[in-house]
Amino acid sequence: MEYESPGHPESPERVKNTYEFLNTKGYEFIDYDYCQEEDILLCHTQELIDSIKSNNFFDPDTPNLPGIYDYARLSVGGSxxxxxxTNKERISFAxxxxxxxxxxxxxxxGFCYFNNIAITVRKSLKKCAIIDIDCHHGNGTQDIFLGDDKVMYFSIHRNGYFYPGTGTESIRNCMNYPLHYPSESDWLKAFNSIISKVREFSPELIAVSAGFDTYQDDPIAGLGLREDVYEEIGKEISNLSKPTLCVLEGGYSDKLPVCLFNFLKGLEYST
Ligand SMILES: [Zn+2]
Structure with missing residues (x-):
């Protein structure tokens, strides 16, 4: 919660409000520490690490802020x-x-410095299905795992003139489902198709890029999903009965806490 760029949608309030809401629902929180540089090197180049560490970069969406290297490293640590x-309790959410x-x-x-989920999946050494339910295509995750037989990447995302403009088709181990807004029923159709493909792949670990900017009133994205649908999504993932780790990606509306809570309720369905 210490870093922010005024007016930026990726704000501290996102996690603060969610944390407070989940607290009232009785959830427990666990502390975590910075990851090591060698963890980041599992997925990223030394040049990228050095540019972030020395605050020597520019990206219009991804602010260059004092101490951002440590905040990004802490985020990886949480993942x-x-x-x-997940190794102990089967399900977790970062x-x-x-x-x-x-x-x-x-x-x-796109507000991202290091790829939390990719580093975590690499470090697990497990056969893994990554399910990316954020409204945007996880171009970074695809870049990192393209051609890696141990990992399948699945993404449902918004199509058209929409950031980052990738994921218009499936390629090798990366299965992409681009959709136009609004699309709740198409979204669920694509999601069910992903669930059966994940079952066929039979991974040892499921990793979810859990973005909630698919919510119908998200101020920067949206794919027409209603808040109750996140419980169904969580339930379907839970029914796969595999060790599952979820990592927060996007979600910028004031309904983020309730969307995330509904998703957790669904995930806990079969535990
Ligand atoms: Zn997003």
């Missing part, structure tokens, strides 16, 4: 902690920022 919890799925091997972008 890695979630992996530990309520972290900055998000990560737009960070590719050598480039930051």
């Amino acid at each position: 890695l902690k979630a992996l530990d919890i 309520l972290i920022r900055p998000p990560g799925h737009h960070a590719s091997k050598s480039k930051l972008g």
